[in-house]
Amino acid sequence: METSQSSASCGTNPQHGDLYSAACPCREILDLIASKWSALIIGKLESEPHRFGRLRRAIPGITQKMLTQTLRRLEGDGLVTRTVIPARPPQVEYALTDLGRSAAEPLSAVRAWSEANLGAIRAARQRFMEREAL
Amino acid sequence: METSQSSASCGTNPQHGDLYSAACPCREILDLIASKWSALIIGKLESEPHRFGRLRRAIPGITQKMLTQTLRRLEGDGLVTRTVIPARPPQVEYALTDLGRSAAEPLSAVRAWSEANLGAIRAARQRFMEREAL
Numbered sequence: 731m732e733t734s735q736s737s738a739s740c741g742t743n744p745q746h747g748d749l750y751s752a753a754c755p756c757r758e759i760l761d762l763i764a765s766k767w768s769a770l771i772i773g774k775l776e777s778e779p780h781r782f783g784r785l786r787r788a789i790p791g792i793t794q795k796m797l798t799q800t801l802r803r804l805e806g807d808g809l810v811t812r813t814v815i816p817a818r819p820p821q822v823e824y825a826l827t828d829l830g831r832s833a834a835e836p837l838s839a840v841r842a843w844s845e846a847n848l849g850a851i852r853a854a855r856q857r858f859m860e861r862e863a864l
Numbered sequence: 865m866e867t868s869q870s871s872a873s874c875g876t877n878p879q880h881g882d883l884y885s886a887a888c889p890c891r892e893i894l895d896l897i898a899s900k901w902s903a904l905i906i907g908k909l910e911s912e913p914h915r916f917g918r919l920r921r922a923i924p925g926i927t928q929k930m931l932t933q934t935l936r937r938l939e940g941d942g943l944v945t946r947t948v949i950p951a952r953p954p955q956v957e958y959a960l961t962d963l964g965r966s967a968a969e970p971l972s973a974v975r976a977w978s979e980a981n982l983g984a985i986r987a988a989r990q991r992f993m994e995r996e997a998l
Contacts, residue, residue, distance in 0.1 A: 752925030791886030808988020849879030854942020
């Protein structure tokens with residue numbers, strides 16, 4: 731099968747990436763998706779669309795800059811839509827696309843793992859510090 | 865039910881975190897797990913233990929410093945064991961613990977998503993750039 735090869739492709743198939751190739755652009759995708767803030771933002775948008783301010787309040791600790799940047803990357807990669815609602819003042823609403831929704835499921839498992847294993851990781855850290863102190 | 869509350873806990877249950885609380889230490893856990901390099905390292909260790917050099921070669925593009933730092937965090941959090949094998953020169957082998965193995969499954973889904981959606985994301989980026997250029 732012939733495939734058209736773009737300069738940014740890592741293999742013979744420009745539709746499917748190879749994460750264990752340094753040049754594959756799917757590395758950037760993993761970098762965006764596998765990030766704390768993306769996982770938290772997509773988790774909130776999974777239930778329903780959010781306006782910027784509400785999304786920010788729903789994710790305590792995120793800065794306005796980080797939220798803006800991450801939403802823009804998610805929009806650029808087709809995971810999130812940005813809709814300007816005519817109002818005074820105008821409001822901007824963010825929602826998951828079908829592509830974003832397909833990413834939400836694996837990310838939900840990663841979030842659940844992080845929450846569920848807090849106790850185990852704390853115990854491991856304690857043991858590690860004790861070993862290091864010997 | 866009474867629970868002992870540590871100063872770093874975010875809620876009433878020190879064993880289970882809440883990612884949507886800024887102070888919850890499970891945020892750090894998500895930050896470690898939901899990171900490109902952790903996802904790639906754990907993906908390689910999933911099949912079998914690796915020595916440092918082999919792991920580095922298996923993940924093209926990772927620097928020695930980033931691999932060392934990430935492995936140390938994974939070891940400190942109890943996801944990876946570090947075993948010194950007496951040899952000349954001594955060798956160090958890294959392997960997943962049971963806890964690390966339990967993280968491998970959700971991370972595998974995140975990696976698979978990143979590889980499988982390369983084509984869709986490229987198309988979305990193209991559309992986004994065209995819209996931005998209008």
